[in-house]
Amino acid sequence: MTPNEPGKERTGTANLFLAAHCDLNGILRGKRVPADHGQKVLKSGIRMPMSSIGVDVWGTDVLGNDLFDRGDLDGIVEPTERGPIPLVWGEAPALFVPMWMRLEDGSPFFGDPRRLLAEVLGRFTAKGLTPVVAMEVEFHLIRDASPYKPVPIADLPDSHAGAADTIYSLDELGEVSGFLDDVYAMAGDCGIALEAVTSESGPTQYEFNLLHRADALRIADDTVYLKQIIRNMARRHGMRATFMAKPYMQHAGNGLHMHFSLIDAAGRNIFDDGTDKGTPELRHAVAGMLEAMHDTALIFAPHRNSSRRLRPGTLAPVNATWGYENRTAAVRIPGGARAARRIEHRVAGGDANPYLVIAAVLAAAFMGLDERLTPPAPTDGNVTGVTARPIPPDWRQAIETFEASPLVEKLFPRDFIRMFTSCKRQELEVFEGDISALEYRSYLHTV
Incomplete structure (x- = not known):
């Protein structure tokens, strides 16, 4: 495997995983996950509020859309086809997990900019x-x-x-x-x-x-x-x-x-x-x-x-x-x-x-x-x-x-x-x- 082909072999070397989607402003938002939970994230994804994609540039909830009228429901944030990559913030060995959001029923959530581009x-x-x-x-x-x-x-x-x-x-x-x-x-x-x-x-x-x-x-x-x-x-x-x-x-x-x-x-x-x-x-x-x-x-x-x-x-x-x-x-x-x-x-x-x-x-x-x-x-x-x-x-x-x-x-x-x-x-x-x-x-x- 070359450095340009990240794969499952890398997951065993990471102390933690950084799993995130991209919001409407192009800012990555997600969770830091311990290594022993990494495979679960890769298999099942994580749950995050759909509103987390629509926050403003300061990270504040936007009350003007209708997501809160619906009860601020969770979306399913799941790994993209890319798999983990070694994009690290600090010094600890880590892997970044690129993710995107779908609705609970499996349909795409077009508030997610990556889903919009795919459409x-x-x-x-x-x-x-x-x-x-x-x-x-x-x-x-x-x-x-x-x-x-x-x-x-x-x-x-x-x-x-x-x-x-x-x-x-x-x-x-x-x-x-x-x-x-x-x-x-x-x-x-x-x-x-x-x-x-x-x-x-x-x-x-x-x-x-x-x-x-x-x-x-x-x-x-x-x-x-x-x-x-x-x-x-x-x-x-x-x-x-x-x-x-x-x-x-x-x-x-x-x-x-x-x-x-x-x-x-x-x-x-x-x-x-x-x-x-x-x-x-x-x-x-x-x-x-x-x-x-x-x-x-x-x-x-x-x-x-x-x-x-x-x-x-x-x-x-x-x-x-x-x-x-x-x-x-x-x-x-x-x-x-x-x-x-x-x-x-x-x-x-x-x-x-x-x-x-x-x-x-x-x-x-x-x-x-x-x-x-x-x-x-x-x-x-x-x-x-x-x-x-x-x-x-x-x-x-x-x-x-x-x-x-x-x-x-x-x-x-x-x-x-x-x-x-x-x-x-x-x-x-x-x-x-x-x-x-x-x-x-x-x-x-x-x-």
């Missing part, structure tokens, strides 16, 4: 299609020097706003080589296939690329687990990692870009016709993604801070546009080998839930294919001034749009829509109930 993938399977997916994960390394503002590992000079931008710097990669080596090592042990890591344009900002796989569930799993590995290894090296969408207003934010193509039963990439433009199917998929982008923006920008990243002049998209080799557009068709023709979706921030991002992109693409939608003309050059439907710049607007949209109801099960919007509304109410330090500094003694 979307079932639509492609029924058509004989398989998405091939890769993800790009951006983050900052910071120090906890202040409770109010992250401090990058490299001190920011005061000369000008871009002075610490070090895109593609090998020196910056070298300064954290021990951390990067440990991320690669644990990811490899967990079966997560990583490609390049780069120094991005923000101060101590980095990006890991996950290799393409014809298994979107596995890629979503890998992205969630990679984020946790990065956090754990950063702490081990005396740092912290943040996937916050916009930790510094004057610097680039963190994105979560998704690449995908579609292969048919014969293994043919249906986006490739031997030309640079690609097939009509590629354009149908693009049209569906653009059609859904406004109404599904809450999935790609789910938090109070998220929309700060989606601003003009930042290489983050601001409207529903597409183009060939155009990084200012929301949807980009990368160049390269025609046989690998694919679509890149550039809207999601690093703070978004990978399961939901992949589900939303693929559900919209499927709609475009199924309805044979036609996109507007591709855009060349900077899209900031192009007339196109904007991505909602306001969190409240994104929540209200998602909740009321007939298009969203066409893409997703109602249980998920209700839970997700209830969660986001509760978070919005907490933020709106707080008076910021800036408000006090601006108004307390002046007006």
